[in-house]
Amino acid sequence: MSQAPTPGNGEPVAIICGGGTLPLTVAAAVGRDGRPVVLFPIHGWADPSAFEGYRHHWLHLGSAGRFRRLAHQEGCRDVVMIGNVIRPAIRDLRFDWLTLRLLPRVFRIFKGGDDTLLSGIAKLFEEHGFRLVGAHEVAPEILVAEGPLGLVKPSAAHEDDIARGFELIAAINAFDVGQAVVVANNRVLAIEAAEGTDQMLDRIAALRAGGRINIPENSGVLVKAPKPTQDRRIDLPSIGPRTIEKATQAKLAGIAVAAGETIIAEPARVAEAADRAGLFVVGKRPGATP
Amino acid sequence: MSQAPTPGNGEPVAIICGGGTLPLTVAAAVGRDGRPVVLFPIHGWADPSAFEGYRHHWLHLGSAGRFRRLAHQEGCRDVVMIGNVIRPAIRDLRFDWLTLRLLPRVFRIFKGGDDTLLSGIAKLFEEHGFRLVGAHEVAPEILVAEGPLGLVKPSAAHEDDIARGFELIAAINAFDVGQAVVVANNRVLAIEAAEGTDQMLDRIAALRAGGRINIPENSGVLVKAPKPTQDRRIDLPSIGPRTIEKATQAKLAGIAVAAGETIIAEPARVAEAADRAGLFVVGKRPGATP
Numbered sequence A, B: 001m002s003q004a005p006t007p008g009n010g011e012p013v014a015i016i017c018g019g020g021t022l023p024l025t026v027a028a029a030v031g032r033d034g035r036p037v038v039l040f041p042i043h044g045w046a047d048p049s050a051f052e053g054y055r056h057h058w059l060h061l062g063s064a065g066r067f068r069r070l071a072h073q074e075g076c077r078d079v080v081m082i083g084n085v086i087r088p089a090i091r092d093l094r095f096d097w098l099t100l101r102l103l104p105r106v107f108r109i110f111k112g113g114d115d116t117l118l119s120g121i122a123k124l125f126e127e128h129g130f131r132l133v134g135a136h137e138v139a140p141e142i143l144v145a146e147g148p149l150g151l152v153k154p155s156a157a158h159e160d161d162i163a164r165g166f167e168l169i170a171a172i173n174a175f176d177v178g179q180a181v182v183v184a185n186n187r188v189l190a191i192e193a194a195e196g197t198d199q200m201l202d203r204i205a206a207l208r209a210g211g212r213i214n215i216p217e218n219s220g221v222l223v224k225a226p227k228p229t230q231d232r233r234i235d236l237p238s239i240g241p242r243t244i245e246k247a248t249q250a251k252l253a254g255i256a257v258a259a260g261e262t263i264i265a266e267p268a269r270v271a272e273a274a275d276r277a278g279l280f281v282v283g284k285r286p287g288a289t290p
Helices: A022-032 A064-073 A097-111 A114-127 A156-175 A197-209 A241-249 A267-277 B022-032 B064-073 B097-111 B114-127 B156-175 B197-209 B241-249 B267-277
Strands: A013-017 A037-041 A078-082 A180-184 A187-191 A221-224 A254-258 A280-284 B013-017 B037-041 B078-082 B180-184 B187-191 B221-224 B254-258 B280-284
Touching: A013 A022, A013 A064, A022 A037, A022 A078, A037 A064, A064 A097, A097 A114, A156 A180, A156 A187, A156 A221, A156 A254, A156 A280, A156 B156, A180 A197, A187 A197, A197 A221, A197 A241, A197 B197, A241 A254, A241 A267, A267 A280, B013 B022, B013 B064, B022 B037, B022 B078, B037 B064, B064 B097, B097 B114, B156 B180, B156 B187, B156 B221, B156 B254, B156 B280, B180 B197, B187 B197, B197 B221, B197 B241, B241 B254, B241 B267, B267 B280
Parallel strands: A013 A037, A013 A078, A221 A254, A254 A280, B013 B037, B013 B078, B221 B254, B254 B280
Antiparallel strands: A180 A187, A180 A221, B180 B187, B180 B221
């Protein structure tokens, strides 16, 4: 374990998999680059049917010792954590000895905000001979590139909403809070905090349906950007087919994300769904003028 | 109409009444000061049973001409607009000639953000011989005073959350957005935008119930403050018994508002409900250290 980790040398990457399709998007991208992967799907989060085609070992939440043993046996040093995470059900927890030993520290880590949480976890991995790496470090193609993803492009008015959205996110950066806002015709309709992007978009749909916001259909932009303080190895903002679905239900005009700093799950499906719904999806360099 | 308005001279105040109990709180407070009031409850918003004890004329939304005629007949020049406002049902609209004439301007006013809306409306009143005044100008006792309202007081940890909440509201001031946030143990759980305070508190309750946020019961503070840019004659933040109810359901520790800049409906009921729920309600001078 004294040797420095050297990614890309044929040493397999361990991918700890939460929910959604993002873990498989990452696994496929790493595989295409010729590097082996070993997946560690987590009971209660990962989709049980999705891992057949990959070398994998199921983990229970709380089985840190099992992960350490298996990942070492597989020769993995680089570890990626990716996928949706929800509060686990008690029945999905299986504590092993290593986890029990680490618990007091894990509790302390969880008491901080999101940022503390992530860097605390990264440190834990390092102390056990692993190197926590961002999914985008082993699979750069999962990052949204600059420019429109599908056929639809933002108008000048949309560009104004996008700029306002990025400015607002920058203004609340210091508060370790959500990474997404909805702006329509220069008006801020929603700011994400603990509820997450999907639920924020559900709120827009409900406010529209209830006549609580008076904006034309197909207006309003979802803007997402990472916090400058967050640990990008674990927590880059992400979009996927579900984001398009929710944005369509919220009758938005489109989605703008920070190019090179946002992960996209299933880009082809996202582009197709966006085109079908008439939504734009655009990557923007932070600070770049439209 | 050339004479300058002189409030407090026995000239009646016209109060245009939206929903909720706040209009009656204001009417009672003005009445206690010895000044007559004439209420103008609005169909579809105001509670039909609440106005028996007061001189009043019902208005339909869109009946600007009727309001102008009646208010002039009653000798009112000072006009207060107060109470909850929701998007009206079509059946509640009755356009008269004055309204039709004003409509193009009203549409333009509505196309701007909240701030434009309010100052635009104020200007309309002025052009027709009225003076739009804040409810707190004719009834100062409806403003929250500095210090705790009930028996419960915020702890030092709560004071930290309160300070963080006021800082966050100040950071988003420039974006003409909501006036309220929820902070728990230094973590921002929710930021209000178009949904309003009640619905934001409902969200906290739902996130707790769904296990999406992991904070102890009776922690978290609702913090409210006015935007520096908003027209305080129409849109000071307000709290009332319903705020306590929602904050209780969200299992918060308390509520902090900007003292002297927040309206409270039914303060006695609020204090009693807060004491019963074990919630603090505290007025804070902006920028004052705890």
